[in-house]
Amino acid sequence: MALIEFNNFSFSYLNSDGTVSQAKSLDNINLEINYGDFVLLCGPSGCGKTTLLTNLKKELMPAGRRTGEIKFNGVKIEELDDISSACDIGYLFQNPDSQIVTDTVIQEIAFPLENIGIPTEEIRNRISEIVAFFGINDILHKNVNELSGGQKQLVNLCSLLVLRPQVLLLDEPMSQLDPIASYEFLSIIRRLNEEFSITVVMSEHKADSIFPFIDNVIFIKDGKIEFDDNAHNICSDVIDDDIFENYLPAVTKIYNSLSVKYPSLSKLNTPLSIREGRRCLNEIHDDLIKINDGGDVSNNLSSANLLHHINKKYHSQEKTGILDRISFGKNKDALIRMKGIYFAYEKGNLILKNVDFDLNKGEFVSLIGGNGVGKSTFLQLLVGILKPIKGNVKYKKGINLAYVHQNPMIHFSKDNVKEEFLESIIESNLLNRNNVDDFNKESYEMLLKMSNEEFIESDILNGLEFDNIKFKFKDLIEFFDICDLIDKHPYDCSGGEQQKIVIVKALLQNADVLILDEPTKGLDPISSKNLADILNSLRDNGLTILMTSHDLDFVANNCKRCLMMFDKNIQIDDDPKVIFAENNFYTTFVNRMVKEYVPEIVTLDDLKDKWSLE
């Protein structure tokens, strides 16, 4: 008997007026999860991953109509008694901050045990056991505000584990963490699964590091299970699927491309980790060497060119660096210039030390670096939210800055997206400049009453002309693909959608410089691609973009300039492809995979060009 069984399970949410929605959020799910399985749920945002997980937990079941049944250990989920449901099934949410209830770590870990009425001695025994296992002695009596995101999520996990659950349901637990914290968290989950045979059902977007040790992958689309297979098989199942192909690890993508050209590879098992991937490359070692060493003249030339280019670039970079210092302040294109910035939140603890930086017009710059190295602080200093202790920031006359916070939610203050847009337009001087004199309260009210289509088509808004982008209002909305969101409450939109709305708001304010703090956080691969397309075409339109990111692939694929922060300053300032080609550890999965053969390649597209793959 399986541990969890879905039998013809369907679910539809209630509409806001109390009727059952026609669209099924989960449609005829049949699924078995066995004891000790590690199951990964993947799918675009809004496909029903969270709905599926919450339906497994009695306390969190959303309101709506369900047909079919879900059994846990042979008992229907609804019929589990309160205490065993709370203990046996642990549920971890996305945001580490919002699920913490109490103020100290020990209190938080004790909280569920207190809830189910365990005597004091037993509670202390269980806490001591968990603390010993995870080695969190040092933070046990700390206030939760002092912890990092990764530590918070670990505390949340401990708080579930003291109840000794049989199943852990993890809803994108790593989407808010930086890569290092994610690896640590993941290795703990893996250990729990392997050493204690705790069943894990996890939904996650970035599957590169998860794939090597999972049993089953379930791909969901529009509430239906599209693919359900073990990790090795599923890679060949979804090769031609244009959505789920994106969810595969980079290693597998490379293998899939290579195996078209070299059929000898298809005998091997699909590689999931870099280790397995390297083994595959070894199989066709000779062929790869041939490509590199001059089987193909043009390729050889281009590779030589590239290397030459890299060298030249390094060279020129150094030169301009020195020249810059000699001809102080000659750079006419700079929109924002930071000079000798020192910053600290408290005395004696400098975050930034003597930072110089020029942001030039039309650049797409990314800022990378470890957690807590001061990336967000840097951005906030740049836009003037924080004041430097020493040094100054200067702006080119008349530029408009737009800043998008890590949490787009805090940009919203109105009831619907329409009002948000109108607010931005009114705040900017666009209406006056475009000679819309008769814009008053009445026309504002009128715009609010319009339906979505009328609003998008309205003459007043489409008459506006922006400095940097050629779009009309309507084109802008359609380009961002947010036509349907116009009359929604901003809080009802998903994270990716909120991100888009804030960027549109910024553009409506006629921004020249777009500054984004971690826009790729928690985005699924498709949304991430869309965002990249949007940002690239905005850049082509003349907008200047600066963003921080932990997503190295995103940076390598899209940016032309990349800053790496380290030790209170900007350590490297160069093309990301050059940076990652030089790096050994802090680099993309593609680069790690093919480092032996073509060390200068960091993105999949470049690799495909280089090895002339499909």
Added chain:
Amino acid sequence: MELTSIHPGVYLLYYFIMVLFAFIFSDPYFVLTFLALLLILIALQGVSSELKNIMKFFIPLSILIIILNPLLNRTGAHKIFLWNNFFITFEAIAYGILMALALLIVILVFSSYNKSVSYQEMLYIFSKKLPIISMIIIMALRFIPLINSRAIEVQKLNNLKNNGIDFSDEDECNASDDIAIDSNKMDSDEFNSNINTDYDSKLVNKLKSNKRTASIIKEAKNLGKIMGITVSWSLEESMFTAKSMKARGYTATNRTSYLSYKFGNADYFFLAVIIITVAIIMVGLIKGVGMINICPSIDFSFSNLPFNIYYLAFIIFLLPLIYLEIKERILWRN
């Protein structure tokens, strides 16, 4: 104190009696002894920065009490004429001083209490009888700093909005050191330093006072907006907090507590000292030892030394914590 653990219930009782005594005793010998021993205790426990802050506020307050009380209170037999018919009474001065001292003692008692009893120990006392209230306190302790940090984030963003749209409202870049001015000259046509424009607009603001009231209204609107965003953000996040509480079995059964403090030998000893000394002091209080009459006429002279069993009991009552602190220091040194 780290080397002796005393049950929070005993602490609570002890400090509660101390606060009562601070109000009851008015004999200057008793009051001054109380103050001296309390100061020794606090010195041993370590002066916290909060106490320093409180004292900054308390010293002017006590001076105010001592000055104002004789001016407002004219009862008393010993009149001191300052000029013409204007007089103050000696009794009122004495009363003012004693009142200020009593207040000082209460503040010191609370500060010492904060050092001795952590809020977790407080919760332990209350969680048995009032589980819901103690849960609310714990959640508030988490929530208040959280909402505070969120408000700061929102406010930062709001500042940006102001200087992003029109540069006249906010000083975007206030680092006006020499280098800035130099480099302004170097490329004055390209870079317009915001410092200068801001300075101008501020002057204009000061000249036009009606513009200032407009800016106050704007400030108020901004503040309202910040609060609105913070609250709706927090409510949105609280939904997850509620879900996470429910998912971890909140309200499944009656709550227990992980806190446990055992009643040990030190507690029995401490309790015995409290009971015996307080009993003797009570007998003394009934007899009138430790209290003086101030109105209508003060009946105290410094030559009446209070060397009796009641005074001794009072000193012993105040000693246990000092003894434990000193003992701890000796133990650490070894």
